[in-house]
Amino acid sequence: MNFLMQAQPAWLLQLRRFALSWQGIAAQAALAGLMVLLGTEVAGIAIFIVLFCAFAVLCDNLLATATPFLLPCLFLIQTQNTTALDRFLPFAWLVAIPVAAMLFHLWRYRVKLTMGRATWAWFAVSIATMLGGLGYISAAEYFAALTIYHVLALGFGMLAAYVWLSSAIAQSSTNELPRFFSNLMVSLGLVASFMVVHYYLVHLLKGGSLEVLEFQWRNNVSSFLMLSLPFSFFKALQRPAWLLAAMAMFASMLLSGSRGGLLFGSVLLAGCILFLVLADKKRRKYYIIALVAASIGLVLTLRQWLPFFVPTLRRTLDSLRHGNEDARALIWQRGWEDFLRRPLLGTGLGYMGNRDVHPSLPGALCWYHNSAIQIIGSMGIAGVLAYGYMYIMRFVIFLRQRSTFHYTLLLSWLGIEMMSLVNPGVFAPIPYLLVVVMLMVMAEKYTKTK
Numbered sequence: 001m002n003f004l005m006q007a008q009p010a011w012l013l014q015l016r017r018f019a020l021s022w023q024g025i026a027a028q029a030a031l032a033g034l035m036v037l038l039g040t041e042v043a044g045i046a047i048f049i050v051l052f053c054a055f056a057v058l059c060d061n062l063l064a065t066a067t068p069f070l071l072p073c074l075f076l077i078q079t080q081n082t083t084a085l086d087r088f089l090p091f092a093w094l095v096a097i098p099v100a101a102m103l104f105h106l107w108r109y110r111v112k113l114t115m116g117r118a119t120w121a122w123f124a125v126s127i128a129t130m131l132g133g134l135g136y137i138s139a140a141e142y143f144a145a146l147t148i149y150h151v152l153a154l155g156f157g158m159l160a161a162y163v164w165l166s167s168a169i170a171q172s173s174t175n176e177l178p179r180f181f182s183n184l185m186v187s188l189g190l191v192a193s194f195m196v197v198h199y200y201l202v203h204l205l206k207g208g209s210l211e212v213l214e215f216q217w218r219n220n221v222s223s224f225l226m227l228s229l230p231f232s233f234f235k236a237l238q239r240p241a242w243l244l245a246a247m248a249m250f251a252s253m254l255l256s257g258s259r260g261g262l263l264f265g266s267v268l269l270a271g272c273i274l275f276l277v278l279a280d281k282k283r284r285k286y287y288i289i290a291l292v293a294a295s296i297g298l299v300l301t302l303r304q305w306l307p308f309f310v311p312t313l314r315r316t317l318d319s320l321r322h323g324n325e326d327a328r329a330l331i332w333q334r335g336w337e338d339f340l341r342r343p344l345l346g347t348g349l350g351y352m353g354n355r356d357v358h359p360s361l362p363g364a365l366c367w368y369h370n371s372a373i374q375i376i377g378s379m380g381i382a383g384v385l386a387y388g389y390m391y392i393m394r395f396v397i398f399l400r401q402r403s404t405f406h407y408t409l410l411l412s413w414l415g416i417e418m419m420s421l422v423n424p425g426v427f428a429p430i431p432y433l434l435v436v437v438m439l440m441v442m443a444e445k446y447t448k449t450k
Contacts (some may be wrong), residue, residue: 006412009104009377010290011151012058013375015058015059015175016059016060016061016064016220017056017062017435018178019055019059019061020061021363022062022065022179022183023309024067024181025026025067025183025184025187026183026187027053027068028051028067028071028187029071029187029188029190029191030214031044031047031073032044032048032074032075033191033194034193035047035075036191036194036195036198037198041075041078042075044072044075045072045075046094048068048071048072049068049072049097049098050066050096052065052068052069052101053097053098053100053101053158054070054103055068056098056101056102057101057104057105057108060109061168062105062109062165062168062182063212064171064400065105065218066103066106066184066438067184067187068112069098069219070184070188070431071187071191073196073430073431074188074191074192074224076220077114077217077219077221077224077326078216084192084230084321085313093366097137103386106164109142109168111167111168112167113163113167114163114166114167115163115166116163116166116395116440116441116444117393117396117397117444118162118164118390119159119163119166119396119439120389121386121389121390122158122159122162122390123159123385123391123394124385124386124389125154125155125158125159125228125387125390126386127155127156127382127386128155128379128383128386129150129151129154129155129349129379129383130151131345131349131379132151132345132346132348132349132378132379132380132383133342133345133346133347133348133349133350133378134345134348134381135345136158136342136345136347136348136351137350137351138171138224141347141348141350141351141352142350144350146364146365147348147350147365149429150265150349150350150365150427150429151349151350152324153430153433154349154427154433155307156428157429158433158437159431161434161437162437162440162441164436165438165441166441166444166445169441170445171441171445171447172445172446172447173298173446173448174448175448177405177442177445177446178234178405178446181438181442182231182408183236185228185412186228186231186232186235186242186245187225187230188227188228189224189225189227189228189231189232189245189249190245190248192224192225192228192249192252192374193225193248193249193252194253194376194435195221196221196252196255196256197252197255199213199215200213200255201284210308211308211311212231212254212255212257212308212309212311212312213255213257214257214311215256216257217256218256218257218261219256219260219419219422219423220423221252221256221258222256222258222260222261222265223276223416223419223420223425223432225249225253225256225261225265226253226261226264226265226268226412226415226416226418226419227412227415227416227432227435228249228412229246229249229250229265229268229269229272229412229415230268230272230275230408230411230412230415231247231408231412232245232249232271232272232403232406233246233273233275233408233411234408236276236280237276237279237404239280240283241333246269246276248271248334250265250269254309254312257311257312258312258405259312259422260406260418260419260421260422261419262309262312262418262422264415264418264421265361266289266318266424267418268411268414268418271411271414273287273291274378275293275404275407275408277312278408279404287404290412305428309348312333314404326358327358327421328369328370329366330358330359331354331357331358331367332368332369332370332373333347334357334368334377335368335370335373335374335376335377336373336377337351337374338351338354338376339376339379340379341382341395343380343381344380344381344382345382346376346377346378346380346382346383347377347381348378348379349365349378350365351366352365352366353366354366356398358421363401366422369422369423369424370420370421370422370427371417371420371421371427372421372427374424374427375387394413394440397424397443397444398410398439398440398443400443401443401445401446401447401448402449403447403448403449405442405446405448406443406446409439409442409443409444412439413436415437416435416436418433420432427443
């Protein structure tokens with residue numbers, strides 16, 4: 001690879017530009033969609049690993065690896081299904097290849113380390129995750145491979161990712177960062193939407209009836225859509241046609257059958273609409289007129305479309321009505337009891353004592369399915385202090401600069417935080433927490449204030 005050490009050839013410069021361009025992102029999104037259409041997600045993961053490695057080795061900009069890394073994560077969300085987990089696990093050894101490529105990138109394109117504003121907050125969280133359950137759970141539980149992975153990935157692993165990204169991405173007041181990141185996130189949202197639509201098409205082609213389907217990865221796909229939805233509105237500030245992408249994402253959340261997607265997706269949609277109306281002064285009156293017309297149309301057609309979503313609404317109401325019988329309500333109660341039993345350090349991420357209430361699938365911890373309860377139950381007061389510090393720093397980072405891009409990043413973060421109230425969410429290191437790290441770094445590096 002001597003050409004990497006010498007004057008850069010034209011083809012290499014073109015490759016680097018392509019990897020960061022909207023054409024490059026769109027091409028990779030189209031490839032992901034094709035893999036979904038053909039039902040060849042495992043082959044798609046292998047292809048994206050090759051792309052990831054190529055970009056890591058050949059591109060000096062770390063962001064070039066973001067698209068081929070995040071797109072196959074959409075395939076992996078299906079591992080909530082036990083059958084799908086068995087399908088993907090035999091290929092887990094392939095992870096060593098992109099890790100080697102990233103180590104090469106770190107060595108070849110080494111940068112001077114820069115500490116971001118939240119570095120100490122990440123350090124505090126890292127300590128809290130390590131202390132969680134200390135002296136309570138057994139050594140076998142504490143040092144189990146699954147526990148060690150989550151403790152390190154949620155703590156020092158994300159600290160390393162935050163410092164690395166903060167060091168590798170230069171500050172900019174141009175529109176390069178917003179353009180790249182919004183293109184990436186909207187592409188993720190559109191591929192996620194296509195996955196939902198494809199699931200319905202397969203069902204209908206097999207003779208199924210048109211109804212809201214229940215599938216195990218509904219909360220995960222809704223989490224991706226919550227992260228992506230605000231960026232469609234951000235792009236709509238330049239071209240209102242991007243609102244069609246926003247409509248597709250919200251519709252996919254409803255079709256997913258996710259109760260969190262229905263409730264929190266509606267809250268996020270309202271926030272995004274308010275953001276658009278306030279930010280786009282030139283088209284404000286047209287948006288208000290369209291919003292009033294759409295509201296009237298929804299009310300007039302309520303009897304036609306509401307029955308389609310009755311199953312999701314019924315499941316939501318049943319959870320509220322029979323909370324003492326609902327698995328999530330029971331696991332939340334256990335989390336509070338775990339905190340009262342171990343108030344200082346919690347019971348630890350590796351604690352499996354609640355599987356009688358909520359049996360976790362293979363390859364998963366016994367989550368509380370609520371980020372707030374996860375903090376107090378797994379890490380106690382130490383976790384509350386550490387994460388409290390972290391959340392304060394995140395608000396400072398997102399609101400320090402006043403621009404439409406910063407508000408978009410804030411909405412995206414709030415979206416995944418809302419979904420984390422009913423799902424592991426931000427306690428899943430890859431991809432959700434890593435995307436949160438990217439949101440934070442983008443907010444710090446983009447310095448434009450208008």
